[in-house]
Amino acid sequence: MTRLALFAIDLVAVCVLVFGLYFPRHRRRDLVVAYLGVNVGVLAVAGSLSSGDVGAGLGLGLFGVLSIIRLRSTELDQHEVAYYFSALAMGILGPLSGGSAWLAPALMALILVVMYLGDHPRLLRNYRRQVVVLDSAVTDHVALVAQLEQLLGARVHTATVDRVDLVNETTVVEVRYSHRAGVGTQRLAEVGLSR
Structure with missing residues (x-):
């Protein structure tokens, strides 16, 4: 050739x-x-x-x-x-x-x-990664995961805290989670989070 x-x-x-x-x-x-x-x-x-x-x-x-x-x-x-x-x-x-x-x-x-x-859209399509800023300072990891699961309407696999600000009462956390198709979408829209 x-x-x-x-x-x-x-x-x-x-x-x-x-x-x-x-x-x-x-x-x-x-x-x-x-x-x-x-x-x-x-x-x-x-x-x-x-x-x-x-x-x-x-x-x-x-x-x-x-x-x-x-x-x-x-x-x-x-x-x-x-x-x-x-x-x-x-x-x-x-x-x-x-x-x-x-x-x-x-x-x-x-x-x-x-x-x-x-990179197919259907491969692992229910898995997401997101950085979330919470309007409270959460230092207990179990409570943090429970709050994120309720907020996202999904199962949290990992939650890595980037910053906890005790003065301003905020927590910045990187979340890796999954949900069934359609579950959690309405909750994300309610709280104004983007995917």
Whole structure:
């Protein structure tokens, strides 16, 4: 398979990743540009510099340097980091596939399948994470969990207290919880919490 064909496969794969998976699910336009830019940029650099002598080392070096720069520049959610690494990996796979005609396209397809399944809206859809600010200072963990379960109408799996302010009577807590579909939605709306 020619290098131009591998580049075209990469461009199709990144378009599927960005426009078929990421944007319809998460709707962040700024990251669409970032994912496309990092993929095409890595593809261009790796394609122009790749040779038999520097192939694997170049790929790992690009992956590491670009990851550090990008991940230190802004805060990303974990699913956004996964999409970022997927776009980066696909950009490296094309030029550095090692001469195998099927290896790079197969690995790109594997990345797309894993991202499709791992970020599917139905996978673990009843599990949530939320930072809650309570208008009372709660120092007893059992009472805190009971209050959160009543407030959220859900089963609390973990409640990590970030801050208890005894002067202003507030508690900031990160909650991981789950509920049956539809349960707790009305209660969240009543207290003005967003999911």
